[in-house]
Amino acid sequence: MGSDERIPQLGVAMVGHSFMGAAHSQAWANAPRFFDLPLHPRMLVVAGRRPEAAAAAARKLGWEESETDWRKVLLRDDVDLVDVCTPGDTHCDIAVAALEAGKHVLCEKPLANSVAEAELMAATAERAAARGVRAMVGFTYRRVPAIALMRELVAEGRVGTVRQVRAQYLQDWIADEDAPMSWRLEKDKAGSGALGDIGAHVVDLAQFVTGERITGVSGLLETFVDERPLPGEAGALRGSAGEGRGKVTVDDAALFTARLSGGAVASFEATRFAYGRKNAIRLEVNGSAGSLAFDFEDMNVLHYYDATDDPRIAGFRRIYVTEPQHPYVGSWWPAGHGLGYEHGFVHQVVDLLRALGEDRQPEPSFADGLQVQRVLDAVERSSTAGSQWTEVPA
Amino acid sequence: MGSDERIPQLGVAMVGHSFMGAAHSQAWANAPRFFDLPLHPRMLVVAGRRPEAAAAAARKLGWEESETDWRKVLLRDDVDLVDVCTPGDTHCDIAVAALEAGKHVLCEKPLANSVAEAELMAATAERAAARGVRAMVGFTYRRVPAIALMRELVAEGRVGTVRQVRAQYLQDWIADEDAPMSWRLEKDKAGSGALGDIGAHVVDLAQFVTGERITGVSGLLETFVDERPLPGEAGALRGSAGEGRGKVTVDDAALFTARLSGGAVASFEATRFAYGRKNAIRLEVNGSAGSLAFDFEDMNVLHYYDATDDPRIAGFRRIYVTEPQHPYVGSWWPAGHGLGYEHGFVHQVVDLLRALGEDRQPEPSFADGLQVQRVLDAVERSSTAGSQWTEVPA
């Protein structure tokens, strides 16, 4: 679909096909329908452990074939890129193997569950790059048009020197203490809780939008509900109290303060316990010449305060980011027609394909993903050490 | 893509491939990727007058073939449905011919440029329905989840008896008086201006959400800028003032008051001159038990006031319409991830395919489209007659 014979093709294999797999599939399918691209993605094969599920996913999501062993897709000559959409504990194995097999890699965030893994991945990616093999980590929110515009305006100096950042990711989907146990609440599988799952996004966004690096943090992690009913029959059938319940071993909320390389101070928060906040990614930047503010629950809007305006008529401007002058937007619909969550994934594919077409490094790199991992790690260590200020290794 | 051999196919042909054609193509391509459907649409052929443009559109938008004569696609046995995305002055010819050829029809709004044409189309559709051939008009905003929820809540009696409706469609894309002339500003091509182009949407929405019919109106039409520069070289090259300028023959703004069949009074406004309002479809309903309010510039949100709440904690609830309990939403992403403009078109295709699969009349019917046309016509007649109250024929 959307194919044009005159454009070279890029064979894509995807590993994993649940939430992120569906979002990535949507991106691969839709990017060529709206954007002029130097490479045309061909959705060759999706890999998943259970054969029937993988086959159904291929059919539903538009992949030509399915496969149960991701290692086999690396052997295929027609596969040029591997898109890693599995849980975090398998990212390292798959991405490293793919890069070493000469395949470009797009890897979902967080890059890995540990700094050590992320370091291995970044080193592998750096070596691969020398051979023209590219790796990118999927911090897709960078491609929300309002956030991309926010970055542009900061880079142009519209807010001057950044002094303060306020970054929050607020959700409420496990605020109910009777919500069942899941692998996302177990440290050995998920790595961390709110911190890694959603905090990683706002760490990346704060660094992306300011163009600066977090250099140190003071963290505070908290688990509000430390035991939950096991899901399904297992939990329901067992009798006595305590039985049929699982132990939550990750953070429910993560708060931290930080300093950025350009001198700014920042506050961060990630929580899945803020009732009524469904997907509130909030980012505010205050600089020496103005401010910018964003909330994903109103994702097509950016608020901008220009401190050089006449005070009599100054005020935050509600920029409805749907004009042709705005990033990505002009390729979609006429002015005034807002985009949704999934469009960020399409833009991610567009940016990746353009970088590959021009043989340059796509962003964010695995090194960028590693840096986010180091920030999260420093937050955890600080939290364990009584919130002691903790430097983030460069 | 997304094909499943076990599901019967529906051969689709589309006529026209500009803005609406792109939106409809996106819908046909994406619906099967997210929704369980009784029929699988096959995007057979797109028709357009210029062969190269049609071929490029086919490639870009994902149609198997292109065609320059829409009449030829009606002769194809594999075409089961014709999707009419051309300007309004051709709707009648194409839709009537398609229905008479036994093809289902999805026709973009407005149904036609005149009541007479719309009557012919509705009558043809009614005859076709007796043979199991279905016709639907594309008032896609009905399928925005927040608006669909609004309809559900009114139908459940959550706001009681509807007493007042406030409906506005505000844009600003021709507010600049130096914006060039276009066919949309010529009455013989466009039928009317803001009234038919965007007013039609809020007329349909007000009737849809309330489940009532507009029975009478008092209208006021105004043209603010009655002459504009001709676009391109034609306008630029000619010398003297007045030359190189075209005459605007449609309304720039349309205001009217109305009564609904259930006893409510309503105010309507459609304008393309409200600077700063980009796509503000605003709909508010006040009933005997509560109120509902919507603005398309914040399309994933519905505001609901329940008058039975304790006054101490009563207030408009900002419902973020992204929960699995909300219409259409559960088939997309996890809770909290908003949709965009184009998703309404996907939902339209879903509703149409489900109606066809169950052999029932999809809504809105051509009769519904005719009713909207009659309202618009009554507004124009009232405006000409000094805003005199004008009944809308049933």
Place this chain on the structure above:
Amino acid sequence: MGSDERIPQLGVAMVGHSFMGAAHSQAWANAPRFFDLPLHPRMLVVAGRRPEAAAAAARKLGWEESETDWRKVLLRDDVDLVDVCTPGDTHCDIAVAALEAGKHVLCEKPLANSVAEAELMAATAERAAARGVRAMVGFTYRRVPAIALMRELVAEGRVGTVRQVRAQYLQDWIADEDAPMSWRLEKDKAGSGALGDIGAHVVDLAQFVTGERITGVSGLLETFVDERPLPGEAGALRGSAGEGRGKVTVDDAALFTARLSGGAVASFEATRFAYGRKNAIRLEVNGSAGSLAFDFEDMNVLHYYDATDDPRIAGFRRIYVTEPQHPYVGSWWPAGHGLGYEHGFVHQVVDLLRALGEDRQPEPSFADGLQVQRVLDAVERSSTAGSQWTEVPA
């Protein structure tokens, strides 16, 4: 209180002491505490029919004395100004008598219950002005800082030529059909319903902010609940249905379209049936160079769209109208500290005292009040005549 011997005094008498009387008393008492004034108001006497109530009001609201016959206060030499806060059916008698007795008059809106009375008052005021005796009508919302700023920006040409006005006054205090009968719902006492009570405000505001006159209207009035329980024992004790209920003889909602003297078109609505809207005075102006929008439920904020801004960063600015550069605000608190409803009354007194001090006509004059009355009258006549367009006499 706040007295300064060096400033000449102005003896004030107030007639009526319920809601408006309390608001005006607050204004007379507070104006000299914050503003430099050429005259110092002395709160001499409040008049009310019931002696005990009047005495209690004097004590509570800060008047030196009370009086039961308003005619007597006109005989006092120390009374320089009469402040009329009674219901509308007595405005004419009191104001005319006061002006003829050589007293300045501040008269609450609406100026009168009929055009005939308003004409008499305006004519009397004009004659009085020739003798240096001044009359002002109390459209206090003009003095909300955000609205005063809105007027300034329009007058400076910030929105260019005004093309459209959208004016609404939405309340919900009688939306409950079991709310009891009151004199405000009887035409012979209240003159009209929502139209005169709150519609008058938005008519005045639309004319004030644009600096233009409404020249013609098409109206639609509706009564949703035409019978209500009588209040108190009377209604409760009587037995059979229909007994114990009173007839509502005024409009519950008033909708009208209008044209302004400068060429703009406008829509107006006044209702007390919009559940959830408590005091939503909404005013939006769209001009050829920008837009302005206000809602009294967020009364310290004005929204301004400048169409000359770069489209990439254009958007409605949320001006928090609490800076020293904003009208009236600098006399109160440091920047950022919002005002409330009552402050408009203080500003009204300030503007009145300054006009008197400079021996010039305060605004709005009785002629302005008469003009509003004529608009309301034209709306009623149009409504009776099938919404027929009705000119407003100049």
Place this chain on the structure above:
Amino acid sequence: MGSDERIPQLGVAMVGHSFMGAAHSQAWANAPRFFDLPLHPRMLVVAGRRPEAAAAAARKLGWEESETDWRKVLLRDDVDLVDVCTPGDTHCDIAVAALEAGKHVLCEKPLANSVAEAELMAATAERAAARGVRAMVGFTYRRVPAIALMRELVAEGRVGTVRQVRAQYLQDWIADEDAPMSWRLEKDKAGSGALGDIGAHVVDLAQFVTGERITGVSGLLETFVDERPLPGEAGALRGSAGEGRGKVTVDDAALFTARLSGGAVASFEATRFAYGRKNAIRLEVNGSAGSLAFDFEDMNVLHYYDATDDPRIAGFRRIYVTEPQHPYVGSWWPAGHGLGYEHGFVHQVVDLLRALGEDRQPEPSFADGLQVQRVLDAVERSSTAGSQWTEVPA
């Protein structure tokens, strides 16, 4: 004014007459005009060092007399209460002397510039209380109706157990690095910067609204602009760089995380560098059954999310806190008419007079003020110690 001979009088003396003095005067003058009170305040005397300024303040603000030596007002038998509105470095001397002289005391926040002074004041107040002499600290924002309602709803269990608090006080009045030096930026006079000036408010509010105590903190203070031009001629006349500039010795921004006695975690921020935020006191509470959110820039509104609502229609309710059921509101105007900044001061006086009339301790007490001081002190100590977690002494 507003006097009633049947109500006992309370003689009031005020020390200091700038911003806070004006606000308090407004409160003493207006409280009896709207509220039924057990004691009628008589505004006897205002004290200030410069005789002319004090006399002018007395005249303007409505005090019977002025005085240059605050110690003399303590000697007057007719003075029952001393209202301390001076800068923080004099609070301790005046309040202690007044209490020891048997006068009730209302002392502006922050209670003192040091914990040691605050301890002395709290101890003095406790001894005075044993003699029926009362002391109260002026955290006036507790009396904003929306915040008072927030406290009521938390106390009723409407949000369940409090899990998270988000508290910010954002201003921008010194964001311009060329704004001149002032005593507020010198540590020896002001005690601290944003932390004590505005951070104190949100510390008090978070504790007030939750009914819990902050038990520990991790702080981060930052000064963005450490040198500023001296104000007036001094700075303007001197020549070379560095000359004519003063050293900023306080924090420009204060960030800290905290734990509350009931188990919640919290984030706090106070800054005067957030361009575009004029007086954004923001407070959000997330509990096990719902959430509440407030922003002083929209001060008549409280947002409430009830997690027990049906998810289909759940959403933050925008409660317009202007109904008779809401705290304080019913004494002012009919429903729907918002209050302003100064009304909180009136409510403070009302609460104080009622406590005195019933011979009970008004809140917040000096002990409460001391507790806030201890939190601020712990934040400073933590900040100096690398953000190390620091317990707040009980």
